[in-house]
Amino acid sequence: MKSKEILLPSISRILKELGENIKLARLRRKLSAEQVAERAGISRPTLLSIEKGIPGVSLASCAQVLFVLNLEKDLLKVGADDVLGRKLQDAGLNVKQRAPKKL
Numbered sequence: 001m002k003s004k005e006i007l008l009p010s011i012s013r014i015l016k017e018l019g020e021n022i023k024l025a026r027l028r029r030k031l032s033a034e035q036v037a038e039r040a041g042i043s044r045p046t047l048l049s050i051e052k053g054i055p056g057v058s059l060a061s062c063a064q065v066l067f068v069l070n071l072e073k074d075l076l077k078v079g080a081d082d083v084l085g086r087k088l089q090d091a092g093l094n095v096k097q098r099a100p101k102k103l
Contacts, residue, residue: 005055005056007055011055012053012055015053015054015055016052016053017053018053018062019050019051019052019053019054020051020053022050022051022062022065022066022069023051025069025071026051026069029069031068031069033047033048033051036065036068036069039068040061040064040065040067040068041064042061042064042065046061047065050062050065063075
């Protein structure tokens with residue numbers, strides 16, 4: 001029996017919104033689900049799962065679909081503007097460093 005992942009509600013909403021955005025991008029390009037699935041090398045049900053925001057679809061499948069839609073570079077935007085990370089870095093928090101090498 002497959003164990004079901006428990007997702008936070010906010011993550012579920014994000015996956016659904018991502019799926020909707022992918023579907024809208026496909027429709028704007030006037031491509032059918034069958035065309036995109038074939039070009040991405042995935043099944044039509046997998047594409048529909050992506051568009052519905054169903055968890056468990058591989059990131060590679062999503063990336064293939066984004067490539068077909070010419071949106072793959074959008075993945076590079078993840079974490080690009082890491083405001084919290086930059087604040088922590090600027091705060092000068094101690095970072096564990098290795099001990100010097102013995103001579």
